[in-house]
Amino acid sequence: MTHELTLPDMTCGHCVKSVTQAALRVDPAARVATDLGNHRVVIDSEKAPREAFEAALAAEGYPTAR
Secondary structure (H helix, E strand, O other): OEEEEEOOOOOOHHHHHHHHHHHHHHOOOOEEEEEHHHOEEEEEOOOOOHHHHHHHHHHOOOOOOO
């Protein structure tokens, strides 16, 4: 399942690294692609639901925009 999330607070390379690591803690086998310019992350995971990624990213300081 592919999850596309908008993260307004993802603004730099360090943010990208933190977002990627948080997503991989939820599902180590996930594929994570970030688009820093558009503040987006696309997570492809067969294991975890969107809500699990949203919670992990929010805990890391990157809440999703609705």
